[in-house]
Amino acid sequence: MAARPRHNLGAPTSAFVGRVEELAGVRALMRRCRLVTLTGVGGCGKSRLADAVCRGILSSERDAPGDGVWWVDLGSVTAPEEVADACLRVYGIRREPDRDPVDTLCTQLADRDLLIGLDTCEHVLDAVADLTDRLLRSAPAVTLLVTSREPLGVAGEAVCRVPSLTAQDAVDLFRLRAQLAAGEAAVDGGDEDVAAICARVDRLPLAIELAASWTRILSPRQLLSGLDDRFRLLTGGSRRAIPRHQTLLASIAWSHDLLTAPEQVVFRRLAVFAGSFDLDGAAAVAGDQGGDSDEVVDLLGRLVDKSLVVCERAEHEVRYRLLDTVRHFGEDRLTAAGELSEVRDRHLEWCARRAESAAADPQDYDSWLASVHALGDNVRAALDWGLGDDEPRGELARRLAAAMVMPWMLTGRTHEGLGILRRALAPARDDALHERLLAGAGLIEMISGPVWEQPAIGAIDPERFVDPVARARGLMVDCFVTFFSDHAACEPRALAATAAAEAAGDGFCRDLSRVLAAFSLTARDRHAEAVAVARPALESSRARRDRFCTGFALCIEQYGAMQTGDLRRSVAIGREMVDEVAPLGDYFAIGTLTSNLTLALTLAGETPAARAIMRPIVQSVQTAPDVDVVGFQVAMGHVCLHDGEWEEALLWFQRGLRRLDHVSVDWTAARSIAGAVEALRRLGRTTEATELLDRGEHLGTAFESPQLRADLLTQRALLVSADDPAAAFDLHHAALAVRRDAGLRVFQPDSLDALVALTTHDHASEQAVRVLAAGSAARAAMGHPRSRTAEGEHDDVVRRLREALGDDTFARAWAEGSDLSLDEAVALVQRSRGARDRPRTGWASLTPTELEVVRLVAAGLSNTAIGQQLFMSRSTVKTHLGHVFEKLGASNRIEVAALASSRPAPQD
Structure with a gap:
């Protein structure tokens, strides 16, 4: 996956002039204090100084933070509640529904070593103060550099007032900007006038730059005269405004008044843009209705030349914006002209047209x-x-x-x-x-x-929708909701949504609906069919460069490769799909696909890597239980199971099971049952494990999932093995048969290990060694090592077999087994089971399938429901029941249920 960048500082648009002492002073202050606020009047250069400090720190071997430098411009933020959101976006953190975004930011940055620059904070001062105070307390390695017209008032804050430029720095800045505007000769012979201009504007950088831009048409002497006139006009203004503020207003007002009337009209109308804009936007909003757009473009160019509009060059386009102070000045002029409503309406119309067209x-x-x-x-x-x-x-x-x-x-x-x-x-x-x-x-x-x-x-209610796009999207939402309760019903609904989206020309809805149809097959372990269904969506979404649909279409192949034993390919595709969606910053896609990659990494034994990629997901959801990332509970539960962390695993699976507090059937809850039972059993809480397994049987009926059925069979076998080894033997065989028939190769070695472990307690055979060796060879081929606990159990079985058979016999049998394929080993186990002696009557006489039928009869299921659960016809269920009646001496289902309930259950 791509390495995270270390900063978001763009290339500087112009040279930074002077401020040597200020740069050194702020750097020294930041070595002692974690919160430094640069204060001063608007236009005094706070932002440029902070930017220069950040760049210097970033390039310093001594001071550069390990996780980089991140700049957050709050100038366009209009409400206090948007401050934390702006920080989240800059650092690439997804906002969590129903959680305070400041909490999210503090959690995600708790262990980060970084410098954050918060620029232009005076209009959202309380929100910034709260954010910085909480960050200082929760993120000990985070340093903050703030620019504001007044201090935050936070404990631990070091305030640094940004002064005007020194006389020489001010002159140097004026000369440099004037030369850029009008060439080398712009200020020849005007040293005294230039110094006077700088003094008249209190050596404020913004005012100097605005004044310098006029050297294209005015000499320094003319500029000085204009400023003198403007100051005289302002002497009767509000005495509550600080002098430096009056000075900056004088510079801006003077620049504005020197514009031609058409330039003034365009300037004030451009002030409605809250962010950047392009030529099309300028023409649509700032021009006269039915006027010449070329004239607006020409006027815009003049405003750029005079530094009232900033020109920003991106890779493929040029965009424009007004500095914040200048924009507010323009808004005042727009209001005074009585044009505010009309121009805002134009702005709204332009935004709607652009968004709809795109x-x-x-x-x-x-x-x-x-x-x-x-x-x-x-x-x-x-x-x-x-x-x-x-x-x-x-x-x-x-x-x-x-x-x-x-x-x-x-x-x-x-x-x-x-x-x-x-x-x-x-x-x-x-x-x-x-x-x-x-x-x-x-x-x-x-x-x-x-x-x-x-x-x-x-x-x-999509069936009542008239609009074709709305209907297609409504159908897709409906099949998404259905997926979590009924995969069989989801598939045709998803295909109907696909057709509706195709007819409506909605490529996104078409491809995602097709992917949902594929997921309904994947969940039923019909992986080859699922890949075939999803492949057109993968090709189409790639052609559209639709990362969301591409990522989820890849997930179909990733999950299928994992289930069928191609773990290396599954991990590779998993990394590809997570990389695909990462640029979106979408919490749902990144979290869900990362969870599926985590499952593959866990089966591959790479739990440290799994934990690393899940860490940001886990940090976000730990305190936000309503955030819905599909399957993250299951993924983290299996990571903990693999590493032997039974209590932690149980907590994660219980989180998945809590979804049943709201609905009666849920796929995430169903996937959590076997893991929760495993954790409870490992903790010695077998009664609770058995009760949970019994309560979860209805989910096994609801979902036609071979993996789910095999996992539940395996857990029941492990629970009864101490008291009823014969029943456990049959249950393990039943699980193996399900895994074989569904092609779930990655889990078949688990069944082989369980069967060998069960039989070697009282009997050692060379065949057991061969089966164990074949399973180990299959694991190596798939890249699927045993978990830490399973490896210890495997070593115990190997030791017993070696002691019973002797080293030579064991080694020979192991070598023979290593040459067997997984399919050959499974067939060998199933053939040998057929020869096992079995009584004609009683519980021990029942086959694994007959035992399953009895269990479901005792649970109250009808023959039809039993058939759905066991993937057999109703008549086949009746045949099995006939055998059960004969072997147990029962006459009907009621007697079978009574016999089952009186059978001794495993004890703690």
Whole structure:
């Protein structure tokens, strides 16, 4: 998997000038204090100084933190509750539903060694103060560098006021920026004027840069005159504003007033952009209705030249933005001009058009998501403006929300998306757009938590939907919910959703529905069929560069390879699928696929690697029980079982079983039963283990899973082996037969080991050695070592056999067994069992299948239900029951159940 980057500092857009003493002072302060706040007036250079400090620390062998340097720009954050979310996004941490994001951040960074820069905090001061205080307490190796117009007031905070530039640094900065704007001759002979200009603006970097940009058309003397005039106009202003603030306003206002009238119009209209924008956005929002877009582009270029608009060059495009202080100034001018509502409406319309156009038929999901991500803050601002308002503004906002469903889902912004969609859905409307919003909310709820708690999922009725996209998505949500309770019913529903999505032209829904159909087969251990069903979805999603669907389609192949014994391939595909979805930052996909990779790593004996990749998942879900990552409980339970941590394993499996507090049938709970029984048995709590196994039988009936059935048979065999070895022998044989018939090769050596261990307690044979050797050879070929506990038990069996047979005989038999294939060893065991003496009547006379029939009769199951459980016809069940009646001397099912209930149970 790709190595995590060590920082997110972009390339500097211009040279950093001066500040030698400040750089050294802040660095020295940060060696003593973990929280340093740079304070000062807007435009004094706090952000540039902090950026330079971060870069210096990053490049220092002495001071560079092990986990890097991370910069969080809070300038566009509009609400205190968004502060922690901004930090989570920068560090690539997924937000957890129903959990305080600050808690999530503190948990994830608890053991990290890093420097975090928090920039522009004055407008969300309380939220930043709370976040930094909690981080200081919970993350001892995290250092924080903050920029704010006032201190945070947090214990342990070291405040460093950023002064104006020195006289020489100010002149150097002016000269450098003027030369960039107008060439080398821009300030020739104007040393005194330049120094005076810098003094007039209190040597504030932002004001100096704004003034220097005008050297293209004004001499330093003319610039100085303009500033003098502007200061005189401000002398009667508010005396509550600090002088430096007045000075900066003077510089910005003077720059604004020197613009032509058309430049002023475009400038103030651009202030509605909450984040960056492109030429199309500028033309749509800042131009006159029906006007010439080329004129807006030309005016935008002039504003860039005059440093009122910042130009940012990305790899394939150029984007623009207004500095925060400048943007607020522009908003004031927009309000004063009486244009605020009109221009915000244009901004909303542009966002909706761009989002809808991008979502219409994306052929490259990476590019699509990147383009929508660039809209980011603008989308939030547009939705805040439009939602809940009268039409047509509200209609535009609802359209924008509907177009953003997939980006929210695919990039892990589920909390944000659901909050907006639920606002857009109130009040309910009877139209196609409402259907899309409801289906979209269902899609996001599908991956955001337990489905039984989600309001949109409960309200979706896809058969009543008129809109084809909404209907297809509603059908997919329905089959996703069905998967966790009925795999057989899920398959046709998923295929119906696939067809509906194909007709609607929804490639994502088509491919994910097909993958869900494949998962319904995978869960029933029909792996070859599952791979065949998923393969078209894999090819299609790869062509669309849809990482979400590609990752889950790969999971079908990964899980099938694991179950059928190709563990090395399973681990390789598992790493590929996790790498595929990692850039999305989506909690559900990354967590679920990582859990499946963890299962393969555990079977491969690589539990340290399994724990390492699960650590961030576990840290997130430990204190958030409602977070729904499919199967993480099962994965962690098996890691702990493999390493002999019985109590920890039990806790994880019990977490999976707690889902039954809400529903009667659940796939995750079903997968947790055998592991929980194993842990209880290892802890000596066999009565509880037996009771749990008995209570869980209905789940074995609900799911047609050979693996589940074989695991339950194995656990029952282990529970009864001390008191009824013959029954245990038959149960192990039954489990082996299920595993053989279903092609579950990875678990067949477990059955062979169990049978040999059971028979060698009172009888040692060369055949037992051969079987044991064949199982060991199969494990080596598959890359499937025994667990720590199983290896110890295996060594005990080997010792008993070697002592009973002698070294030479044992070695010869072992060599012969090592040459057997797994299939040959299984066939050998099954043939030899047929020759075992069996009485004609009584419990010992029953075959493993007959014992299973008796157990299910005693549980109250009908012949039809027994047939579903044991994968046989109703008539075959009747035949087995006839044999049971004869061997036990019973006349009917009631007598069989009574005999079964009176049979002695294993004791602790």
